Amino acid sequence: MKTAENTRGTCSDGPRKRVLCVLCGLPAAGKSTFARALAHRLRQEQGWAVGVVAYDDVMPDAFLAGARARPAPSQWKLLRQELLKYLEYFLMAVINGCQMSVPPSRTEAMWEDFITCLKDQDLIFSAAYEAQSCYLLTKTAVSRPLFLVLDDNFYYQSMRYEVYQLARKYSLGFCQLFLDCPLETCLQRNGQRPRALPPETIHLMGRKLEKPNPEKNAWEHNSLTIPSPSCASEASLEVTDLLLTALENPVKYAEDDMEQKETDRIICSTNVLHKADQTLRRIVSQTMKGAKDEQVLPHNLKLLAEELNKLKAEFLEDLKQGNKKYLCFQQTIDISDVISFFHYEKDNIVQKYFSKQH
Numbered sequence: 261m262k263t264a265e266n267t268r269g270t271c272s273d274g275p276r277k278r279v280l281c282v283l284c285g286l287p288a289a290g291k292s293t294f295a296r297a298l299a300h301r302l303r304q305e306q307g308w309a310v311g312v313v314a315y316d317d318v319m320p321d322a323f324l325a326g327a328r329a330r331p332a333p334s335q336w337k338l339l340r341q342e343l344l345k346y347l348e349y350f351l352m353a354v355i356n357g358c359q360m361s362v363p364p365s366r367t368e369a370m371w372e373d374f375i376t377c378l379k380d381q382d383l384i385f386s387a388a389y390e391a392q393s394c395y396l397l398t399k400t401a402v403s404r405p406l407f408l409v410l411d412d413n414f415y416y417q418s419m420r421y422e423v424y425q426l427a428r429k430y431s432l433g434f435c436q437l438f439l440d441c442p443l444e445t446c447l448q449r450n451g452q453r454p455r456a457l458p459p460e461t462i463h464l465m466g467r468k469l470e471k472p473n474p475e476k477n478a479w480e481h482n483s484l485t486i487p488s489p490s491c492a493s494e495a496s497l498e499v500t501d502l503l504l505t506a507l508e509n510p511v512k513y514a515e516d517d518m519e520q521k522e523t524d525r526i527i528c529s530t531n532v533l534h535k536a537d538q539t540l541r542r543i544v545s546q547t548m549k550g551a552k553d554e555q556v557l558p559h560n561l562k563l564l565a566e567e568l569n570k571l572k573a574e575f576l577e578d579l580k581q582g583n584k585k586y587l588c589f590q591q592t593i594d595i596s597d598v599i600s601f602f603h604y605e606k607d608n609i610v611q612k613y614f615s616k617q618h
């Protein structure tokens with residue numbers, strides 16, 4: 261039988277318990293507000309070490325200066341993967357019980373923000389060692405169950421899958437909390453924020469959002485939908501249950517061997533470039549057909565076709581060059597990601613021509 265001490269996870273023997281938790285939902289759904297309240301509650305009630313990594317806080321400020329300054333989705337993907345790498349450095353330090361090393365290649369501003377984020381939550385501190393500064397883990401980080409919350413929109417399943425892969429690589433617990441907030445409420449809350457996003461961004465994300473689907477994806481089985489704007493505390497028992505389940509059931513690599521082998525097989529047997537070429541070609545022709553149906557003016561149709569073909573050529577060239585932005589942790593190309601990015605950028609172009617029309 262578990263003792264209270266064990267349940268709280270503060271025992272000194274036995275494997276350390278660590279969980280990666282993905283928070284997803286539309287902009288202004290209340291994720292950051294929820295994450296702060298959850299972290300406070302878990303520290304107080306469970307005595308866990310909690311680190312909330314809010315992507316908006318950690319991504320370089322320059323990118324957040326305004327919607328126009330935001331990088332393209334493909335750049336976001338690179339930055340998100342870089343941030344996961346930082347997280348991996350932290351996790352390796354926790355797992356090996358050593359100091360946290362500094363990634364040799366990094367985006368300095370993002371790394372600094374990441375370090376500040378961990379320091380502010382009492383997970384690491386700076387120390388001088390042989391005249392060199394280094395980052396050491398705090399007692400809290402090494403002696404308690406560690407619960408890391410990743411706070412971003414995570415609107416594509418593939419974005420969340422990268423976090424799952426990290427959990428699997430280090431046999432960590434994994435769970436997802438989806439803040440299900442009506443679009444209208446998000447738009448309203450967003451409008452009241454000092455740095456409001458353009459409403460179209462929220463509309464677009466609302467259309468793109470791939471909710472966690474545990475029935476379809478076995479790896480998403482540890483997910484909970486929290487209807488918002490209901491008060492976070494209403495869901496607190498269910499949330500704690502989910503987290504405890506994740507804590508007690510780390511993702512096992514062996515369990516997923518079949519899935520992994522199948523994924524590897526598909527990747528090996530598919531000529532990625534050929535497949536991408538066919539798929540992007542189809543998307544462009546469907547988009548052009550849609551534009552004709554919408555009676556976009558012939559001159560604009562021509563420009564739209566040019567832009568879409570240029571975009572397609574750029575994507576294919578990137579793939580041909582083996583551009584690292586399409587490589588996930590296991591250094592494989594995720595074709596569905598390529599297509600998702602293409603859709604995203606294509607939609608931005610299409611919107612421009614459709615709005616010219618009206």
Ligand SMILES: Nc1ncnc2c1ncn2[C@@H]1O[C@H](COP(=O)(O)OP(=O)(O)OP(=O)(O)O)[C@@H](O)[C@H]1O
Pocket residue numbers: 285286287288289290291292293294316412413449450452453488489490491492
């Ligand atoms: N349950 C709630 N009821 C009413 N207002 C809320 C609630 N939760 C958050 N808000 C308000 O909504 C706004 C957005 O909240 P928050 O920053 O937590 O959203 P978010 O999902 O993290 O947004 P983003 O993804 O853009 O960072 C804030 O002004 C916040 O005060």
